[in-house]
Amino acid sequence: MVTTATSAWEVAAAVPDPELPMVTLADLGVLAGVEQDGDRVTAWITPTYSGCPAVAEMASDVDARLRAAGFTEVAVRLRLDPPWSTDRISEDGRRKLAEAGIAPPHPGGSGLLRLGPTRRSVACPQCGSTDTEELSRFGSTACKALWRCRACREPFDRIKEI
Known part of the structure; x- marks a missing residue:
């Protein structure tokens, strides 16, 4: 035990x-x-x-x-207070997400929900290019958005910054 x-x-x-x-x-x-x-x-x-x-x-x-x-x-x-934010994702967690083809959020956000556009430069987890675009703010789960890389043409999920 x-x-x-x-x-x-x-x-x-x-x-x-x-x-x-x-x-x-x-x-x-x-x-x-x-x-x-x-x-x-x-x-x-x-x-x-x-x-x-x-x-x-x-x-x-x-x-x-x-x-x-x-x-x-x-x-x-x-425990809802303090609320979760993407800053709580560990470096190991960010690495694992990227290795699985999911773009992790940028660290160091304010911890507040951003209602407007988030950072425009998102690295493709497949090839590393930052020539990417958001296709849909709504992805396969509520905490992800759907993006596409213009360089390698691969779609990928991205964890939304909160």
Whole structure:
């Protein structure tokens, strides 16, 4: 049986994101914390936005992994304050997204939702060219937009900056 908070963190941190399985919840900065009080473990998740349809699956996956690791009293809670921002994505997470052909957001944003156009220069995750264009603000999931590279002509998803 696992008994330390560090181990509980490690278990929860290894849970893959249900929509972006190449990265973990920790890589995305969605895992906001893990607390242990005796036999009770509470994991906190901050979804990418409050209406994220994957939040129930994230919570279920974290719960199942912690129970499988031997924790018997598990609670998974939402933490909406502070809100998630793309600045929470780790460097390792950005690398994994790019390796999977998804353009990660630029680091160092304000942490505020940008309602106007976002940065125009987005590097193609296939060839590296910045001669790219946004085709649709709405991609395969709510947190992604559809882009295309003019150089290699390949379409790609891009994580929206929030």
